[in-house]
Amino acid sequence: MILTPSMTGIASPDPLQHAFKVKSAPHAGRSGSRPVFLEPQQWHQWWQQPSQATERALYIHIPFCRKRCTFCNFFENGTNPERISRYIKNLTQQLHIAADTPLAQSRGFNTVYVGGGTPTDISSDEVKQLGEAISRFPLVDNAEVTLEGRLNGFDDDKWHNATANGFNRFSFGVQSFDTQVRQAAGRFDDKDFLLNRLQQLSQHPSASIVIDLIFGLPGQTLDVWQQDLQAVIDSGVHGVDLYQLIGLSGTRIEHAREKGKILGTALSEFQADSQTRAKMYASGANHFEAQNWQRLSSCHWRRDSRERSVYNSLAKSGIEILPFGAGAGGSIHGHGCMNGRDLKKWHQAHDEVTSPNELIANDSIATEPMANAPVQVPGMLMSPNPSASLDAIFKRGLDGGKLNLSLLPSAMALHLSPLFSAWQNNGLAELVQDQLTLTLAGRFWNVNMQTGLFEFLAENPLTSETSSQQTHSVHAIAS
Numbered sequence: 001m002i003l004t005p006s007m008t009g010i011a012s013p014d015p016l017q018h019a020f021k022v023k024s025a026p027h028a029g030r031s032g033s034r035p036v037f038l039e040p041q042q043w044h045q046w047w048q049q050p051s052q053a054t055e056r057a058l059y060i061h062i063p064f065c066r067k068r069c070t071f072c073n074f075f076e077n078g079t080n081p082e083r084i085s086r087y088i089k090n091l092t093q094q095l096h097i098a099a100d101t102p103l104a105q106s107r108g109f110n111t112v113y114v115g116g117g118t119p120t121d122i123s124s125d126e127v128k129q130l131g132e133a134i135s136r137f138p139l140v141d142n143a144e145v146t147l148e149g150r151l152n153g154f155d156d157d158k159w160h161n162a163t164a165n166g167f168n169r170f171s172f173g174v175q176s177f178d179t180q181v182r183q184a185a186g187r188f189d190d191k192d193f194l195l196n197r198l199q200q201l202s203q204h205p206s207a208s209i210v211i212d213l214i215f216g217l218p219g220q221t222l223d224v225w226q227q228d229l230q231a232v233i234d235s236g237v238h239g240v241d242l243y244q245l246i247g248l249s250g251t252r253i254e255h256a257r258e259k260g261k262i263l264g265t266a267l268s269e270f271q272a273d274s275q276t277r278a279k280m281y282a283s284g285a286n287h288f289e290a291q292n293w294q295r296l297s298s299c300h301w302r303r304d305s306r307e308r309s310v311y312n313s314l315a316k317s318g319i320e321i322l323p324f325g326a327g328a329g330g331s332i333h334g335h336g337c338m339n340g341r342d343l344k345k346w347h348q349a350h351d352e353v354t355s356p357n358e359l360i361a362n363d364s365i366a367t368e369p370m371a372n373a374p375v376q377v378p379g380m381l382m383s384p385n386p387s388a389s390l391d392a393i394f395k396r397g398l399d400g401g402k403l404n405l406s407l408l409p410s411a412m413a414l415h416l417s418p419l420f421s422a423w424q425n426n427g428l429a430e431l432v433q434d435q436l437t438l439t440l441a442g443r444f445w446n447v448n449m450q451t452g453l454f455e456f457l458a459e460n461p462l463t464s465e466t467s468s469q470q471t472h473s474v475h476a477i478a479s
Helices: 040-046 081-099 124-134 156-164 179-185 191-201 222-235 252-258 274-290 310-315 343-351 388-400 410-425 440-444 446-459 464-478
Strands: 056-062 109-116 139-149 169-175 208-215 239-244 300-302 320-324 329-332 335-339 359-362 365-369 379-382 402-404 429-432 435-438
Touching: 056 081, 056 124, 056 310, 056 329, 081 124, 081 320, 081 343, 109 310, 124 139, 124 156, 139 310, 169 191, 191 208, 191 222, 208 222, 208 274, 222 274, 239 274, 274 300, 274 440, 320 335, 388 402, 388 446, 410 429, 410 446, 435 440, 440 446
Parallel strands: 056 109, 056 320, 109 139, 139 169, 169 208, 208 239
Antiparallel strands: 239 300, 320 329, 329 335, 335 379, 359 365, 402 435, 429 435
16 A cells, blocks of 8 residues: 555644645646547537436637736737637637537536636627527526626626626636735736725626635735735625635746746735645635635635535536637536637638538538537547546545545445545544545645545556446446
8 A cells, every 4th residue: 555645645733734745736637538539520420419417517718818917827819809709700600509409409508607718808799699609508497607707897788798698607806906916916907996896796686796816926915815805705795716826837927936036016025835825725714704604615605695606516526518619628428628729720620611501521421511510629539537427526525625435436435544544644634434524724735635536546556346346336326
């Protein structure tokens, strides 16, 4: 049995600050899939097959931003009205085609997420077009439909067109309310504007208003962070995500750090280390829970029940997610898929479809019209993950802070017991009967713990006999 500190963390009087050295990735995962190539005819056939998923989502990507923030490493395309107009035209056309396919119509969609980029940079009329295209899909009753973006430029016309055309949840990247920290991070607008606008939007009788905060930004002292937390309460929003700043390559913050500089404010070059970020997380969790906010995951809290965070919750459960747009990711018929980010190639794929009546031919045998399936754009497809159902249990449980061991095959739960015991000994979790509950420290380090769990399984694989038992049990759970 191999156990390493990267799996278990280390024993420490203060596991919140010292169980692991640093959080180095936003998400955890493990390999098990391989790239696959799909012929155009096969792609077309996929969209003629009913879905077997019990829960589903749409993800729609808008890859444009007016400005690159200092903490961002995935800036794709500068905002340009003409480029956006062309993109939305092609995107909505493909949504219309996809919505009428047997794959889309076979089962309802629980949630829709329009992300980016900055989706709110599109025009008011384009918000309406997008909402109308989404409405063509069979959405379940009370489906959550989220529009992501920023408050800057999200005027009343966009707001009214969004709420009138099916959007009922809005996620705004605030990151910090402090004006100087925001300016240093490359954000628009000051604290007063943000508070006033959020207070206005939060008065809507049913829409959920959610914001993101990042802790650990340059110049964001502990005092500034405390003010950020209070501003969330004062803003009237219905939910908040607290994300730790991670030193990802390619960001302006990392480029400056490599040169020995800090992109701080005029008042402070304070840069929180991992231990200080742990304190920031703890103060955030304690602040909201003292205000009777409910924790839905390790990083998300809500003021009241209108905020459900359906997409974020289900996405961790390995559900089917149909992706649309350059840079969109999801899964179709169990195959992971990621559309390429190159906007030129994405448009080229659409332009190559010369007519809605163009036929797909294979060995001179014509099949159904291309119009019966959305365009197959450049990207990557992966074979089904053989451990997908099991991994979903791990991710959903650890992200939520409670892993129900009765959902695991008995052989797997027993196999993992040394790891769970180590987590308990190191102050990261409490194991009571069939439930592993993460401590505050465990919730802060939950991505490291997920990564450690997958590392444990890679280094300590089950035997073929117990693997067979595992597969049978997981299929039984899924059915």
